[in-house]
Amino acid sequence: MRKFVILGGGYGGQAIAADVIEKQLPIDVEVVLVDRMPYQGLKTEYYALAAGTVSDLEIRVKFPQDPRLTNRYGEVVDIDLDKKLVYLEGQDPIDYEWLVVGLGCTDNYHGIEGAEEFSTSIQTLSNARKTYQLLNDVKPYGQVSIIGGGLSGVEVAAELREARSDLNIRIIDRGPSVMSAFPGSLQKFVASWFREHNVEMLSHISLCRLEQGALHDSNTNQTILTDVTVWTAGIQPVEIVQRMNLPKDKQGRLIVNEYHQLPDYNDVFICGDCASLPFSPSGQAAGAQGKQIAEVIHAIWNNKTPKLGKLKLKGVMGSLGKKSGFGLMGSTPMMGKIPRLIKSGILWKSKRHFG
Secondary structure (H helix, E strand, C coil), X not given: CEEEEEECCCHHHHHHHHHHHXXXXXXXXXXXXXXXXXXXXXXXXXXXXXXXXCCHHHHEECCCCCCCEEEEECCEEEEECCCCEEEECCCCCEECCEEEECCCEXXXXXXXXXXXXXXXXXXXXXXXXXXXXXXXXXXXXXXXXXXXXXXXXXXXXXXXXXXXXXXXXXXXXXXXXXXXXXXXXXXXXXHHHHHHCCEEEECCCCEEEEECCEEEECCCCCEEECCEEEECCCEEECHHHHHCCCCECCCCCECCCCXXXXXXXXXXXXXXXXXXXXXXXXXXXXXXXXXXXXXHHHHHHCCCCCCCCCCCCCCEEEEECXXXXXXXXCCEEEEEHHHHHHHHHHHHHHHCCCX
C-alpha cells in the first residue's frame, strides 16, 4: 500500500483527512494521520483553558473515523525527506509516498535570557494545562504578567480577569498599544475594556532578561515584579522544521509552491504554521490551506492538473471574556457582543466538524 501520511491533527490536518476520505480513494492508498494525542485540541481556545473558564474536555475534537483512515499516536522526532521516512519516538519509522507536515508552532522567545525558563506557555494543550495550574495557584492579589499584546495575550488577560477578579493583571508589550497590528478604533476599544476591568497595560517595554519573579526592561533598566509570567509574544515553526535546511521566509516558515509543496520535494506538502503564507498563522488559514492540499492530492491520484483558487480568509475574531469581543471582517472592525457571538458559533461548528 502507498501511504499518504499527515503529520499533525490540528486545523490543517483535520481538514485534509476529512476532505480526502470524503471522496473516492485509490484502492492502493492508505491515509495515516499522526498526532501526539488521540484528539485535536482547539488551539484557538487554549487561552480559556489556561484561565480556568473551560475544561480541556470542552475543547477536544475527535479525529475523523473511517476504515480508510489509520490513526498513529506518538511524538514526531525526525523526518528523512530523501529516504521518505517519518520517525516517531520509541516506534518503528513510517514510510510514505506523500507527506503533509502540519506540526504547528512553538513559542518564539527572541533570544531573551530566561524567557523560556521563567515563563509559561499556551502553545500546546499540555502547556495550557500547566499554565492553568500556575495561575490557579496564585494567591489573592498576586501579580500576573502577560508578555505580548496581540490577540493571544489580550484573550488570556480578559478571560483571566473574568475568572479571577482578585488578581492584579498586566499586559506588557514592546509596541505602543495592545492589538497594534489592528485598526486604531479596535485598539482603543480593547484598551478601554482593559481600563474598565482594571487590567494594567505597559507599552514600549523591551525585555532583556527574565528570572524567577522578575522581568527586566532594557529601555528603563527597571525591574518589574511578577508572580506568574505568561508568554504570548510570538511564535515560530516547530523544531523539526527549524532544523530543515530548506528555503524559508523571515519567520522561519518553509517556502512552498502554488500547490503547497516543497519545491525540491513535490511529494511533501507543508500546511499551517510551518508554511510560508501571505497571512499571519491561524487555525482558519491552516484549515483553508488543508482543503486545497486535499484537492491537490486527489488531482494527483486521478492524473489531473490541480486548479486552485486564491486562499481567502473570512476575518479575525477575538474574545474579551464571555460577553464581549472584537474582530475584522475584511477591513471592517467589529466590536462588542456580535463578534463574540460569531466566535462562539465558529467554535460550535469546529467541535462538530462543520468548519
